[in-house]
Amino acid sequence: MPETSRRGLLFGTAAVSAGxxxxxxxxxxxxxxxxxxxxxxxxxxxxxxxxxxxxxGPQADHGWLNAINVQAKSRAEKxxxxxxxxxxxxxxxxxxxxxxxxxxxxxxxxxVVLPADGKALTQVGLEAMRAGIPVVNLDRVxxxxxxxxxxxxxxxxxxxxxxxHYIGEQLKDKANAKVVExxxxxxxxxxxxxxxxxxxxxxxxxxxxxxxxxxxxxxVESGQAKMAQLLQAQKQFDALWNHDDDQGVGALRAIEQAxxxxxxxxxxxxAKSAMDAIKAGNTVLKxxxxxxxxxxxxxxxxxxxxGQSKGVAGLAEMEIPTSVTLYSAVVSKDNIDQYLPxxxx
Amino acid sequence: xxxxxxxxxxxxPGKGHPSAPAAPPSKxxxxxxxxxxxxxxxxxxxxxxxxxxxxxxxxxxxxxxxxTGNLQLILTQASVIGVVTVGVTFVIIxxxxxxxxxxxxxxxxxxxTTLATQxxxxxxxxxxxxxxxxxxxxxxxxxxxxxxxxxxxxxxxxLASARGLALQITDGKxxxxxxxxxxxxxxxxxxxxxxxxxxxxxxxxxVAGWLILNRTTFGxxxxxxxxxxxxxxxxxxxVRRQRLYLYLLSGxxxxxAAFMLIILSGSGQNTNGNLYELDAxxxxxxxxxxxxxxxxxxxxxxxxxLVFTTxxxxxxxxxxxxxxxxxxxxxxxxxxxxxxxxTLRGGET
Numbered sequence: 242m243p244e245t246s247r248r249g250l251l252f253g254t255a256a257v258s259a260g261x262x263x264x265x266x267x268x269x270x271x272x273x274x275x276x277x278x279x280x281x282x283x284x285x286x287x288x289x290x291x292x293x294x295x296x297x298g299p300q301a302d303h304g305w306l307n308a309i310n311v312q313a314k315s316r317a318e319k320x321x322x323x324x325x326x327x328x329x330x331x332x333x334x335x336x337x338x339x340x341x342x343x344x345x346x347x348x349x350x351x352x353v354v355l356p357a358d359g360k361a362l363t364q365v366g367l368e369a370m371r372a373g374i375p376v377v378n379l380d381r382v383x384x385x386x387x388x389x390x391x392x393x394x395x396x397x398x399x400x401x402x403x404x405x406h407y408i409g410e411q412l413k414d415k416a417n418a419k420v421v422e423x424x425x426x427x428x429x430x431x432x433x434x435x436x437x438x439x440x441x442x443x444x445x446x447x448x449x450x451x452x453x454x455x456x457x458x459x460x461v462e463s464g465q466a467k468m469a470q471l472l473q474a475q476k477q478f479d480a481l482w483n484h485d486d487d488q489g490v491g492a493l494r495a496i497e498q499a500x501x502x503x504x505x506x507x508x509x510x511x512a513k514s515a516m517d518a519i520k521a522g523n524t525v526l527k528x529x530x531x532x533x534x535x536x537x538x539x540x541x542x543x544x545x546x547x548g549q550s551k552g553v554a555g556l557a558e559m560e561i562p563t564s565v566t567l568y569s570a571v572v573s574k575d576n577i578d579q580y581l582p583x584x585x586x
Numbered sequence: 587x588x589x590x591x592x593x594x595x596x597x598x599p600g601k602g603h604p605s606a607p608a609a610p611p612s613k614x615x616x617x618x619x620x621x622x623x624x625x626x627x628x629x630x631x632x633x634x635x636x637x638x639x640x641x642x643x644x645x646x647x648x649x650x651x652x653x654t655g656n657l658q659l660i661l662t663q664a665s666v667i668g669v670v671t672v673g674v675t676f677v678i679i680x681x682x683x684x685x686x687x688x689x690x691x692x693x694x695x696x697x698x699t700t701l702a703t704q705x706x707x708x709x710x711x712x713x714x715x716x717x718x719x720x721x722x723x724x725x726x727x728x729x730x731x732x733x734x735x736x737x738x739x740x741x742x743x744x745l746a747s748a749r750g751l752a753l754q755i756t757d758g759k760x761x762x763x764x765x766x767x768x769x770x771x772x773x774x775x776x777x778x779x780x781x782x783x784x785x786x787x788x789x790x791x792x793v794a795g796w797l798i799l800n801r802t803t804f805g806x807x808x809x810x811x812x813x814x815x816x817x818x819x820x821x822x823x824x825v826r827r828q829r830l831y832l833y834l835l836s837g838x839x840x841x842x843a844a845f846m847l848i849i850l851s852g853s854g855q856n857t858n859g860n861l862y863e864l865d866a867x868x869x870x871x872x873x874x875x876x877x878x879x880x881x882x883x884x885x886x887x888x889x890x891x892l893v894f895t896t897x898x899x900x901x902x903x904x905x906x907x908x909x910x911x912x913x914x915x916x917x918x919x920x921x922x923x924x925x926x927x928x929t930l931r932g933g934e935t
Binding site for chain 1: 650655697703706713757758760762851855856903907
């Protein structure tokens with residue numbers, strides 16, 4: 242009997258101390274905290290009429306979506322007269338419809354909605370517009386233009402186009418240049434648009450040929466796995482475009498593991514890890530094409546302008562535009578310092 | 587890779603437990619000897635599938651497929667899911683199921699790569715990954731063995747909450763590993779005689795799994811519980827404790843796999859281990875493990891994993907796109923199982 246209890250005691254103590262160690266290990270706070278800075282000029286910083294903005298986004302289970310939430314919140318804090326009502330992020334269409342309805346019932350002045358699924362949230366967008374609440378539709382577009390007052394979002398086709406042009410320019414003096422593409426989730430429309438843009442841009446360069454394409458699924462793990470296979474299949478090539486910087490972490494790992502460096506790599510989306518690597522210049526990653534999460538900050542600006550019945554400063558129009566498509570800039574070593582603060586992790 | 591001769595495989599519960607006459611004769615066939623033969627046929631047919639795949643790969647892409655680099659690549663890609671599959675195979679043989687393996691890998695890998703854990707270096711990461719896996723397995727085991735929950739439901743609940751907790755820890759961010767000693771294990775300089783360390787771990791887990799299943803009382807008890815839990819209880823086996831240990835074992839495998847994934851990808855992300863549960867169960871099933879329990883082999887499961895990894899590799903080398911890959915993968919699962927059935931019936935008559 243004492244034997245067992247001593248063993249029990251031993252295991253008990255071990256389990257408790259392991260537990261204590263693990264609980265201490267959930268923190269992700271960096272040792273020295275650098276305060277997030279927002280130095281971009283606002284269109285018109287002077288406080289106007291108070292505006293309450295309702296914000297509904299999807300669950301931030303991906304670096305880019307997390308950056309969307311951060312951008313929206315920090316932009317709203319910049320204006321003393323803006324109150325931001327945010328909902329718990331959700332990927333479930335029914336849950337998100339419920340959240341938007343709650344915001345409508347609260348009678349917010351303007352709504353900013355990034356739908357988990359654009360088509361599925363059209364109805365609730367219409368409902369808000371009928372209730373007299375203007376809707377700013379962020380990125381994933383509603384099925385009907387009647388469901389929003391203004392759409393602001395990225396340009397997936399343009400992203401591919403700019404990546405293709407950048408690579409084409411880099412390789413234009415090279416005969417029979419080979420290009421490889423590591424795409425994102427293949428059953429998303431945005432992946433098809435990015436690949437189409439990329440292929441169209443490469444058509445302008447007769448010496449450049451797309452020799453292989455594989456689709457990963459936006460995760461580090463899949464990026465590593467698919468890139469390792471691509472490297473095995475193509476013993477030599479000149480450039481690689483990777484659609485997403487998150488999976489790019491895995492792709493860079495696979496490249497390191499294969500010990501390859503004969504090509505240049507261009508990323509996509511604009512993660513901080515990618516921008517750091519571009520700045521350091523010690524990997525094959527030489528540039529990344531943005532899909533800017535700052536669009537959420539712009540959406541807050543537009544919502545504020547709508548709530549105060551103002552136009553966009555710098556344009557002659559009395560009203561804000563119905564559609565704003567953002568430019569996918571290529572960030573390379575030349576302009577990295579300008580974009581580094583927008584990088585997300 | 588060290589693969590013990592399949593002929594050494596036999597696992598009738600009757601063999602190790604002459605005192606357990608209640609073991610179900612209907613499911614177990616006419617004795618351990620006949621059963622051993624049957625298992626051979628299963629593994630042989632899977633080896634046949636693998637041989638066909640190698641031939642296809644060699645013919646379609648001779649330069650890229652048939653070289654050492656590609657062999658290292660296939661084995662490395664198989665290693666993480668392979669370790670998970672070994673644990674799952676035990677659970678399935680015992681008549682249970684573990685749907686939470688992917689989520690446990692995700693949770694263990696993000697917990698082990700937080701900035702706070704990385705402070706403790708190599709040991710801290712390894713310790714955290716393994717203990718988090720064990721802890722999640724313990725919860726599964728307690729709920730199923732002593733809480734009376736159906737394995738499907740209990741592990742489904744674990745799937746949801748472990749993924750949720752992983753998301754909460756990472757906040758959706760990718761956690762980059764900066765501990766050099768961990769990162770170096772994934773690079774060619776660390777290969778032992780050309781074998782990547784991850785593959786060595788996979789081989790070690792496979793051998794250990796094979797030994798436990800075929801050469802220990804624990805293994806025989808597992809098969810007995812899966813064959814007929816009531817008979818096993820009557821024969822004096824503490825069925826509840828056995829079940830608890832099995833889910834702990836699955837959690838342990840997930841913890842090890844999480845550490846391997848950290849080495850492989852150099853990071854921790856809450857999306858890690860996506861759909862591992864399906865891949866592991868599929869590999870075990872085409873490897874000849876009975877979903878209703880009582881029968882299965884480690885070698886079969888490992889061959890199943892290798893078949894899947896080789897298929898993915900051949901598709902990627904031939905630059906086939908995801909749509910074609912998925913269609914072909916489904917067709918190959920069906921074909922492999924049908925061929926197995928056919929061979930099996932041929933072996934019986």
